[in-house]
Amino acid sequence: MHSSSFNPLFDQAIDRNQSNSIKWKKYQGQDILPMWVADSDFKVPSAITDALQHHVEHGVFGYGQAPDSLSALIVERMAQRYDWQIEPEWIVYLPGLVCGLNLAVRSVTDDDQGVLCPTPIYPPFRSSAKLAKRPLTTLPVTLSDEKRWLMALEDTRVAPNSRLLLFCNPLNPGGTVYRRNELEAVADFAQRHDLVVCSDEIHCDLILDPSCHHIPFASLNDDAAQRSITLIAPSKTFNIAGLGASMAIIPNPALRRAFLHAKAGIVPDVNVLAYTAAEAAYADGQAWLDQQLAYLRRNKQRLEAEINALPYLTLHPIEGTYLAWIDASALPVSSPFKFFEQAGVGVSPGADFGDSHFVRLNFACRYELLEEALRRIDIAVKRLR
The missing domain is CATH 3.90.1150.10 (Aspartate Aminotransferase, domain 1)
Incomplete structure (x- = not known):
C-alpha cells in the first residue's frame, strides 16, 4: 500500500x-x-470517546433515561438523510437490535400465528421465530438479472395465519440496497396478506454504492408506516455495538403498546454510557x-x-x-x-x-x-x- x-x-x-x-x-x-x-x-x-470520558469523570452511573436531545437528533437524522418524518414518541430504546427482532415476533404474533422471513438471512431472524415457537415460512433470496440479491415474493404461498414479515434492508448477507419499486412490492405483499413488517435497517448508514440511497420501509406511505416496526442503531455505523444502543421506531400506537408490553420486565433499559455514545455519534460523527x-x-x-x-x-x-x-x-x-x-x-x-x-x-x-x-x-x- x-x-x-x-x-x-x-x-x-x-x-x-x-x-x-x-x-x-x-x-x-x-x-x-x-x-x-x-x-x-x-x-x-474522537467525539464518542470524549463524551464517554466526560461521563466517566462525572463518576456516577445510576439509572438513566433516554435524553430528549438524542430523540431530537434521531428525528432530525431521519428527516434529513432519509426524508422520513417521525415523532419522538415513536422511538423505543433497546439495549440491542436482536432483542428488537424477538420482541417484534412476541408482540405481533400469537402462538399459532406465523412468521415470514427471507433466507439466507442474518441468523437471529430465524431464531427469533424458533425461540418463540412460532411457525416459520422462508422466502428465498435469489439473484436477479442485475446480479442483486432480492427476496422472492411472487411465488410465495402465505399461510392464512401468517402475521409478521421480518425484512432486512440493506440485506445481511448480500448487501442489497432495496430500490423504491422493490420496497413498494414488499409493501403491496404485506398489505395483501395483512402482515406487520419488522424492518431491520441497522446498516442504513453504510451505503457503499454511490448510486444507491437508503429508503426506510416505513417512509413509503401511511399504510407501510402503520404496519411497520423499524430497527436502527448507531452500532454498526460507528463501531459501538458493545455498548448496546438501538432503537425501534413504531408509528402505530397499538403496535407500540404491544411491543412495550412484551419488553416490560424482561428487556433491561439502555445503559447510561450507551446513550452518551449514541448521542455523540449522531451529533458529531x-x-x-x-x-x-x-x-x-x-x-x-x-x-x-x-x-x-x-x-x-x-x-x-x-x-x-x-x-x-x-x-x-x-x-x-x-x-x-x-x-x-x-x-x-x-x-x-x-x-x-x-x-x-x-x-x-x-x-x-x-x-x-x-x-x-x-x-x-x-x-x-x-x-x-
Missing part, C-alpha cells in the same frame, strides 16, 4: 486481543485472521463516517476484484454493509467455511444464514489486513487446481 494513501484513522493497527473482543478471542493463539462477526476494527470517532465510507469503498473494490479474479469463487456487487457474501459453491471441498479457516481466514459459515455453499467475510478492517487475507485465499484456491 502506498504511504500517500495511508489514513491514520483506519490504517492504524489496534490490538484487540486483550479487549475481550468476541471477534478476536475466537482465534486467539491461532494464525487465523478474524473476519467474521459484524463489528469493525476501527477506533470510534459525520466527518468520521464520511471517511469510513471512503475507506470501506476502497476495501470493497479490492475484495470484489480479487475474489472474482480467482477460480471457484464469485462475489456479486456489494451495495451496502461491510459484509461480503461469497459464493463458494464451485469450490471442490466439502465445507467452504473450513476451507477458508484452514487458509487462515476466519469467516462466518454460510450454513448459519441458510446456505452452506457461501461464506460471509467482514471487510471492515485495515487495508493491510484485508490484503493479507486475500493473499492467503489466493494461495489456498490456487493449490486446488
